[in-house]
Amino acid sequence: MRRAMNIRPSPGGRLLLAIIPFVLLALVYVLGSAERRAVNPNDKLLPPFSEMATTATRMATEPDKRTGEITLVADTAASLQRLALGLGLATLIGLSLGVAIGILPVANAGGGPLVGVLSMIPPMAILPILFIVFGLGEVSKVVLIVIGITPQIVRDIAMTVQAIPVEQLVKAQTLGASTWQTVVRVVLPQALPRLIEVVRLQIGPAFLFLIAAEAIAADSGLGYRIFLVRRYLAMDVILPYVAWITLLAFIMDWALAKLSRSAFPWAYAGERR
Amino acid sequence: MSAISVRDVWVEFGDQIVIENLNLDIASGSFVSVVGPSGCGKSTFLRMVLGQDRPTRGSMTLDGKPLPDEPGADRGVVFQRYSVFPHLTVLGNVLSGYEFAQSPLLGKLFGAKRRAAIEKAEELIVAVGLGAHRDKYPSALSGGMQQRLAIAQALAKDPKVLLLDEPFGALDPGTRAQMHALLKPLWARLGMTVIMVTHDLKEAFTLGTRVIAFDKTRHDPQAPGRFGARITYDLDLTRDVAVPVLGFEKRAAE
Known part of the structure; x- marks a missing residue:
């Protein structure tokens, strides 16, 4: 018998192993739902799939009577815009600061401790400040996402840059590179694969901050809808919305992983499967 | 011309003296091998010439001018590891030297300039x-090929x-012999000064x-860092007479 750590599934087995947990979860839900419906035909807690599908179809195709917009589409657009702005800004700031702190000893001395302290502030605790300063509109939500995830990106990129062997930086200098050229041609290309990984890891927190901000003050958005219909115990809306948010996050994660692999083939040369 | 002169150089890291009172003249175009036990300051000496480390006291000059205190294009280097850029292909690695010189903002060349640089790099x-x-990335090259690439990359700047x-410490004996066969004619043809730190006497x-x-000539068992390394042997291999390897007086044990 081989050690457990040496047993590798075949490609087909891998697929099967991936599907089984999902099927099991769905099965547990269906059984639970049927059980509750048998006891109480008006149960709202675990609506059957058919009911959720009907509601989801209605929200995704029929215009809302009051606004004239298709609810799911409008909510998704509003949320994704906030998320994209927040993630984009955080990535830009995180990359610039992270590279500066990683490569410049002066920036490291001046900015490292500050970022270390700032990253420990719980972003949700300063959400009221953001609402007071930036109002209840779009800006405060985007800023919350930026504040929430930028410090992590900065620290991670700074560490990645510091992990580049000093030999490479010396080599670049012996090839006549200035600080700026070293950053552009040696440091940035080697930091980008890690940047994409960091952003992938921060999609989850970004959604957390987005939904938290939308739950407290918004008039559209995925988080807003979920917290709105909570009052009516509308699990047939909440569950499809949660599934939709999960799907969106998963697709983003998957697309970034693909992008990284095709753009930086050298970074994946030595990885084990 | 590229003569290096070292005058009264001391290197200290805190209490620890690494190199003491080093005086050395390296003639232009010579190939100097630096040997010695681990931790005797060979690599420190190399890093000082490179500009990565600075002497605590004393002066170093290159062609009569003080050695710049940071690495520059006049001194090329090949390290044992991490010498090449993992994110660039073989061509990209060699090309980078030309690109840094001609494109201050992007460090990248386009069009006719790029084609001209590619021609030189390919040579x-x-x-x-x-x-x-x-068109391979370094991760797809063997250790010997990576070092070949590092040499090509360093030569792109035509360093003094x-x-x-x-450079060949991590290579198998066969590959090492190939690298010697590669390096010696290149050095003879280009006429630059070479300083090589090695553990391999042969x-x-x-x-x-x-x-x-390099070696420490004095030891204080109570304070290992008290004395630094000096030059213990300095052998000129170009003389016609036999190399006096065994002709040295053995020092009495202290």
């Missing part, structure tokens, strides 16, 4: 025997001084025109 790639591997820090004597040995 070097062929010279070190990597012609068939132009080429510094080699145990390599030191095969390649060098001069072999310098």
